Amino acid sequence: MPDRLSALDASFLYLEGAATPMHVGGVAIFERPRGGFGYGQVLDLVGQRLGYLPRYRERVLAVPGHLARPVWVDDVDFDLNYHVRRSALPAPGTDEQLFELVARLMARPLDHERPLWEVYFVEGLSDNRVALVTKTHQAMVDGVGTVELGQLILNASPQRCEPHEDTWVARCPPSTTQLVLDAVSETVQRPGELVENVRTVVGDAAATATKLTDTIGGLAATLGTVIRPAPAGPLNKHVSGGRVFAVVNTRLDDYRKVRSEHGGTVNDIVLAAVTGALREWLLSRGESVASTTTLRALVPMAVLDPETIEFSRTGLVNNQVEARLVDLPVGEPNPVLRLQHITHAMRVYTDSRRSVAARAMLMVSGFAPATIRSLAARAAGSFSGRIFNLVITNSPGPQLPLYAGQARMTEMYPVIPLARNQALAIGVTSYHGGVYFGLNGDRKAVSDVGYLAAMIEQSLAELNGAGW
Numbered sequence: 001m002p003d004r005l006s007a008l009d010a011s012f013l014y015l016e017g018a019a020t021p022m023h024v025g026g027v028a029i030f031e032r033p034r035g036g037f038g039y040g041q042v043l044d045l046v047g048q049r050l051g052y053l054p055r056y057r058e059r060v061l062a063v064p065g066h067l068a069r070p071v072w073v074d075d076v077d078f079d080l081n082y083h084v085r086r087s088a089l090p091a092p093g094t095d096e097q098l099f100e101l102v103a104r105l106m107a108r109p110l111d112h113e114r115p116l117w118e119v120y121f122v123e124g125l126s127d128n129r130v131a132l133v134t135k136t137h138q139a140m141v142d143g144v145g146t147v148e149l150g151q152l153i154l155n156a157s158p159q160r161c162e163p164h165e166d167t168w169v170a171r172c173p174p175s176t177t178q179l180v181l182d183a184v185s186e187t188v189q190r191p192g193e194l195v196e197n198v199r200t201v202v203g204d205a206a207a208t209a210t211k212l213t214d215t216i217g218g219l220a221a222t223l224g225t226v227i228r229p230a231p232a233g234p235l236n237k238h239v240s241g242g243r244v245f246a247v248v249n250t251r252l253d254d255y256r257k258v259r260s261e262h263g264g265t266v267n268d269i270v271l272a273a274v275t276g277a278l279r280e281w282l283l284s285r286g287e288s289v290a291s292t293t294t295l296r297a298l299v300p301m302a303v304l305d306p307e308t309i310e311f312s313r314t315g316l317v318n319n320q321v322e323a324r325l326v327d328l329p330v331g332e333p334n335p336v337l338r339l340q341h342i343t344h345a346m347r348v349y350t351d352s353r354r355s356v357a358a359r360a361m362l363m364v365s366g367f368a369p370a371t372i373r374s375l376a377a378r379a380a381g382s383f384s385g386r387i388f389n390l391v392i393t394n395s396p397g398p399q400l401p402l403y404a405g406q407a408r409m410t411e412m413y414p415v416i417p418l419a420r421n422q423a424l425a426i427g428v429t430s431y432h433g434g435v436y437f438g439l440n441g442d443r444k445a446v447s448d449v450g451y452l453a454a455m456i457e458q459s460l461a462e463l464n465g466a467g468w
Helices: 007-015 039-052 095-107 178-191 192-201 203-214 219-228 251-261 266-284 314-319 335-350 356-362 367-380 449-463
Strands: 023-031 056-060 071-074 086-091 117-125 129-136 243-251 295-304 318-328 388-395 407-415 424-431 434-442
Touching: 023 095, 023 314, 039 086, 039 117, 086 095, 095 117, 095 129, 095 367, 129 388, 219 243, 219 266, 243 251, 243 407, 243 449, 251 335, 251 434, 251 449, 266 295, 266 318, 266 407, 266 424, 266 449, 335 449, 434 449
Parallel strands: 086 117, 295 388, 388 424, 407 434
Antiparallel strands: 023 129, 023 407, 056 071, 117 129, 243 434, 295 318, 424 434
């Protein structure tokens, strides 16, 4: 019997619209080595790793009459060249041109008739650099059976990209009759699912996704916040089909300096820097900002069950991601007091039974944050947009250099998808001494996302004692 999508995975397909594609992405920038690093090598590298990711050669097949959730089947027409694409900027391409390309790529939904992922190899960057832009649908990355592609194409040491001979043979998909028989068999065992499947597809997907929130976990600690709607503001707007993307490149040492002076965790300081930036951004737009004004952030974080003893690649992807709701004090003018407010709010979570598994993630080989941020996006996508204003994910990463083939990665920026009526999502990843922000915004509602990105750097400088 084919592998059926879980209720949560299916909800991401049902909730997806032309203006709200449900894929998570990443932008990795590399130094091109002397021996070169071209499209053919990227094809070989990805092809070698697909054996570890069977889901990446499977597509979604709907069940007639929506009698059951869709199933995963082998793509008999799988074409690696379709999924790994070549692109180029007019040399010497600037970072701004790259991120404009990223915004356009991320705005396009993935083709549901094919496996739900794409990789773009971008040439033409200045200073002999290249970039890999990844897109992976949230229905695919469950952290248990399937991880994000970016986790497996990177290594802790340079490796040659050997030519890859693909011996994979697709299995024939089930017939329509078999799909119906399997669905009927399951319905007999669980009759309530038939009603749920049909009602979800015909337009009640939002209610279904809300019911599925508990599968992500973490609601108990935030129940008091969940029952209150998020503050009104310019971030909860109807999302258009266009995107803007901006980045921030900061150094981990700057956060450590703030921590040694004022306390808190690195994650607290990240949230405080974003809070200060949002304050300046709101003021620049002429928004009313009183001393009590807040914006609510949904902050999905990896957590570790206290029963877990060992860490491994498998153990990591079985870790859970819990979504925490944090009211950001954008009305507070003093940067240190903003940090103290956030530290106090986050202490509720860090003192609970399950702790953030940041240190554990650093111990695991491979680029684990790629999968963790995908799980974080899934957590955010299963919440009602009425209870938060924006999403902020923070995925700690390794502090040693990583390589795709023989090309060393120098920068890594997450791209978190936008939900309906959510105009801004911020992804954060630390890597090799840097802390990298990726700001994904709606092109109409947050066209000035570049200003917000610049304000994050300024806000961090304030926390380090500059200008106040």
